[in-house]
Amino acid sequence: MAGSNGFALEVSRIRTGDRSIAAAAPKMLAFLAEVTDSALLAECKAQAAAVAAYLAQKKDVAAEEHNAALKIKLRVGHRLGEVLADNVRAGRRWESNSDTVSELDRDLPEEITEKQSSRVQQLARVPWQEIAERIDAATKENERASGAKVVREFLREVRSRDLAAKAAAAARTGEGQAWNIHTVDVLEGLRAAVVQPRLVFADPPYNIGVDYGRGVNADRLPREVYLARCQAWMRDVRPLVRDDGSFWVLINDESAAEFNLALRAAGWHIRQWLIWYETFGVNHSSGFNRTHRHLFWAVKNSRRFVFNPDAVNRLSDRQEKYADRRADPSGKTWDSVWGVNPPIPRLVENARERLSGFPTQLPLALLLPIVGCASEPGDLILDLFTGSGTTGEAALRQGRRFLGFESDETIAEQARVRLRAFQGELS
Numbered sequence: 001m002a003g004s005n006g007f008a009l010e011v012s013r014i015r016t017g018d019r020s021i022a023a024a025a026p027k028m029l030a031f032l033a034e035v036t037d038s039a040l041l042a043e044c045k046a047q048a049a050a051v052a053a054y055l056a057q058k059k060d061v062a063a064e065e066h067n068a069a070l071k072i073k074l075r076v077g078h079r080l081g082e083v084l085a086d087n088v089r090a091g092r093r094w095e096s097n098s099d100t101v102s103e104l105d106r107d108l109p110e111e112i113t114e115k116q117s118s119r120v121q122q123l124a125r126v127p128w129q130e131i132a133e134r135i136d137a138a139t140k141e142n143e144r145a146s147g148a149k150v151v152r153e154f155l156r157e158v159r160s161r162d163l164a165a166k167a168a169a170a171a172r173t174g175e176g177q178a179w180n181i182h183t184v185d186v187l188e189g190l191r192a193a194v195v196q197p198r199l200v201f202a203d204p205p206y207n208i209g210v211d212y213g214r215g216v217n218a219d220r221l222p223r224e225v226y227l228a229r230c231q232a233w234m235r236d237v238r239p240l241v242r243d244d245g246s247f248w249v250l251i252n253d254e255s256a257a258e259f260n261l262a263l264r265a266a267g268w269h270i271r272q273w274l275i276w277y278e279t280f281g282v283n284h285s286s287g288f289n290r291t292h293r294h295l296f297w298a299v300k301n302s303r304r305f306v307f308n309p310d311a312v313n314r315l316s317d318r319q320e321k322y323a324d325r326r327a328d329p330s331g332k333t334w335d336s337v338w339g340v341n342p343p344i345p346r347l348v349e350n351a352r353e354r355l356s357g358f359p360t361q362l363p364l365a366l367l368l369p370i371v372g373c374a375s376e377p378g379d380l381i382l383d384l385f386t387g388s389g390t391t392g393e394a395a396l397r398q399g400r401r402f403l404g405f406e407s408d409e410t411i412a413e414q415a416r417v418r419l420r421a422f423q424g425e426l427s
């Protein structure tokens with residue numbers, strides 16, 4: 001394929017339906033590897049955009065076509081970055097039309113600014129080949145896999161990895177600690193706190209007689225005392241949370257109705273009342289087995305809150321069960337009953353992640369999506385009742401910072417050991 005006309009010819013064949021994008025892609029990618037002229041690459045970029053526009057207005061396009069178009073788009077962006085970065089290094093002016101540069105920065109100045117230069121270097125570093133390989137691997141596993149989703153996940157993973165590594169380095173040097181667990185009563189902790197978490201999680205004692213180090217009676221308070229305490233932390237935590245932040249609360253059947261009202265009374269907007277189906281429970285011979293808990297997703301501001309649907313995305317039934325080519329390749333957000341698809345079973349005694357001696361450890365599979373969908377890398381996550389530190393591990397695994405309150409020192413130390421061990425794995 002010679003010159004820009006060759007590339008354009010492939011594009012016009014695609015647009016007239018003479019050739020599939022997947023069939024044209026190898027030639028187009030090979031062509032891009034050879035181009036050294038940024039103006040020509042800018043033209044290819046416009047052509048790739050035309051392919052995307054053509055795809056957008058077509059119905060029932062196979063995921064393979066979308067993925068091939070995405071790979072071409074990624075390669076064009078990367079190649080442009082490389083060529084422009086070469087120009088910057090050689091001290092040359094932009095050899096490009098203003099359209100191309102406008103994506104790098106709105107107004108084209110006479111001289112290249114430092115910001116533009118670093119943006120160009122950044123584009124040049126995009127590991128397009130690795131991303132393309134991941135798209136291919138995902139497609140091999142499932143021919144309807146979404147390349148766009150692979151890219152989003154890849155970028156998220158890179159960002160989290162960088163942040164987690166930074167957090168581990170900071171923890172080693174003692175600078176800007178990535179996590180902390182205070183041995184403190186929740187209400188005292190909230191009174192003294194000067195933090196602004198994006199997300200707060202609470203899995204409080206359920207007042208059912210579990211021994212958290214102070215005997216079973218400490219978790220068997222008169223009902224009104226228990227509920228008044230819960231109302232107090234629901235109220236006191238709200239001013240700390242960032243305006244677009246959220247509060248997630250897990251509770252059993254006995255107190256769910258009261259928690260719904262108490263959260264509202266404390267000024268929270270209940271975004272959704274979710275159910276966690278935890279797969280199995282103790283057998284009931286005179287009733288139905290208890291296999292669920294209530295998960296309140298409450299937001300501070302009903303119009304503006306963080307929600308990353310990619311963290312809670314699954315294959316749709318059309319993709320998974322019916323092999324329907326019309327399926328949206330980007331999948332589907334989870335249903336409001338969690339734990340059915342994908343399963344999130346409660347931890348059995350011999351589960352790998354289970355810590356010995358702590359009675360109510362939640363699975364990471366429950367906290368990872370909460371942290372992922374309701375916060376951004378770098379955000380501070382606060383857990384009011386840390387327990388074994390599951391929320392802390394879910395936060396650090398995804399490049400977030402963590403602060404936990406825990407009233408029992410032995411339990412708090414067990415959680416610290418867990419987080420140190422996790423950080424050890426990272427370094």
Ligand SMILES: C[S@@+](CC[C@H](N)C(=O)[O-])C[C@H]1O[C@@H](n2cnc3c(N)ncnc32)[C@H](O)[C@@H]1O
Pocket residue numbers: 184185186187203204205206212360361362363384385386387388389390391405406407408411
């Ligand atoms: C249900 S457990 C939390 C389990 C945790 N989500 C996990 O995955 O390991 C509740 C925890 O809250 C702690 N706790 C009880 N009362 C507290 C209080 N007033 N302030 C802070 N922590 C408290 C208990 O010691 C226990 O570790």
